[in-house]
Amino acid sequence: MCLAIPSKIVSIEGNTAIIDVDGVRRQASLMLLDDIKTGDYVIVHAGYAIHKLDEASALESLELLREAFAQAGD
Amino acid sequence: MKKDKILLDHGSGGKIANSLIADLMLPLFDNPVLSRMDDGATLDINGTRLAFSTDSYVVDPIFFPGGNIGDLAVNGTVNDIAMCGAIPLYLSAGLIIEEGFPMTDLEIILRSMSEAAKKAGVTIVTGDTKVVPKGAADKIFINTSGIGTIPKGIHVSGSLARPGDQIILSGSIADHGVTVLAQREGLTFDAPVESDTAALNHLVDRMLSACPDIHALRDPTRGGVGTTLNEIANASQTGIRIVEEKIPVKKAVAGICELLGFDPLYVANEGKLLAFVESRHAERVLSVMQDDPLGENACIIGEVVENHPGKVVMETRIGGERIVDMLTGEQLPRIC
């Protein structure tokens, strides 16, 4: 029900950020999220950042996922 | 709900547009040339075969990265003729201009038309200009018609696709539609995308020289690759199978599509073509395409099959299958 896209924060001015998805840039509001800085990845829904993605833990769980299925010899 | 008024969907190039043609226009203008429903009409006049096509251009904005309404109007009609396997020769141009339109903009547009015609090797030989009161048209509309000759031995039509044909796509999809959309009010995106508007007749010429036996050619404009493939599957009563992974989409174009919830398969192209070629000729055609700047990213995206006539099926990235239906009406930006 809700299209939301992982996007990178390119710059911030006040409560508004410029986000980047594959070179596509647009404004997004930061009114619904605290402690965001340039370079962070956020999930954006309808022009508002709603979640900050944690790069390290995302990488780790992706790695775990790949291992879990590779190990089984599938 | 009964549609008793014309909606934007009726001009989208999808199913709703097709039903307007089938229900209202075909019965009234009924004739064998029209009912073939190719990009242009092919006519036999005293032994000379001609391709004849017309198209109107109402793009908003009129200037966009990669081109403007002027070169688009020339290239679009040149391509429609080229897709009949013909050599485009002469164009007409009809302008409908809104009162108050800046003269400088008009000059830029006309210059673009002149340059595009030169590049495509066609001559604009007749024209017409009308000015309407402010508000009666949006800035400028252009109609172009064109004719070309079909060389001996060339028979290209959507109805001629046959099982076993390889489907060649000349490059990345959705560039034009996404570029225009990104300029629209309320959606403004800053993106490294530009329209692919280009005349494809020289590319088609090389292809037909390499293999005169190309079965079908189509430029997937409004409605995109998905709709065009459906039209060919219908016209030829064959099935079409394509592979998702093989279809090139530029990164930024894919990005905008994701943001707006669009499927790039249904977004317009203005400088791409689909060719249906017997498998034994496919590599040869592909290689001459790749030697041309307008086809350097050409690739085989699928094939024609005997199963599921009239339907297009896509193998998805994860190895699943899905039907690719024709576009219904214009895709609208969505958040859900």
Place this chain on the structure above:
Amino acid sequence: MKHSEEYRDTLLSRQIIKRINTVSRRPIRLMEVCGTHTVSIFRNGIRSVLPETITLISGPGCPVCVTDQSDIDAFIQLARNGKTLIATFGDLMRVPGSGSSLLMEQAEGRNIRMVYSTTDALELARQHPDTNVVFLGVGFETTAPTIAASIISARQMGLKNYFVYTAHKMVPPALEALMNTDGVDIDGFLLPGHVSVIIGVDGYAPFFEKYHLPCAVAGFEPTDILQAILCLAEQIETDAPSLANCYPRAVSAGGNSKAREVMNMVFEPCDAAWRGIGVIPGSGLRIRDEYGAFDAAKQFEIPIIQTVSPKGCACGEILTGKITPLQCPLFKTVCTPVDPVGPCMVSSEGTCAAYYKYN
């Protein structure tokens, strides 16, 4: 890392599919509650790679589809008001009300603009100070905070011409209502990933405690969905229902408390009518009195017209998973995307449209 492409990996997908085939023995019916899941499942051809034991049914998670006919009619009446500019997400444009749709109203010359965000709607209000801009607020917990934020912004900007008509809904009460509906047969829920970003896994805890049905919060990329299906199959095969989080990169236990705070500042829960389900207590959101100046339902006279529900349309039973579109007598005969009867055929994420387009 892009947090998207990695999860479309062909090899990983095939490995998970293989595992699902090994694990799944019992015939099970899983409901994907969310419409964006429905679209992703069809677009990726996920049904075609699942074993016969697993049936996916689509739930009431397309906000357009569950919006009550009377609300759709109110949208249209607002558009006809003459002095308003309607700002809306594109999703609502084609939805048929009683005899019209926003797209048809646009053809009549009504002032209707599609926007991508409420920030665009605010900008319209700022640019046209003499025009009343009415934003049509539909959506679940993911979208509601963005609408609430726009109302707060409008107050801060001193805008007197920005209004919201709210038809927002919440997911957990709908899950509960589904469980209490006769004839509903579900073995597990694929929970909506982006609603969960806001309400957190904890948002479903009361529901899970009460019904102990297998639940998995899922993302939207193919491996996200496959992984959640595998998780549900494992829970069912081992008789160990749990409330699992299969979308940890986006969803935490507590969710986004700031977004909920903004949402609660502007909205308060109310009873809401869902198409096909009826009124679900406490499942809607209305604008609090303090923000009444921005409430289109209070600020405009909206003529109430006789609502005409489409005859024979089975959207209600389809939304609750009781039947599939193939069992609706109107499907593909009277009701097609070109001429939709019910909202499930209109919305791009509607179950019927997805069945029609991709099946």
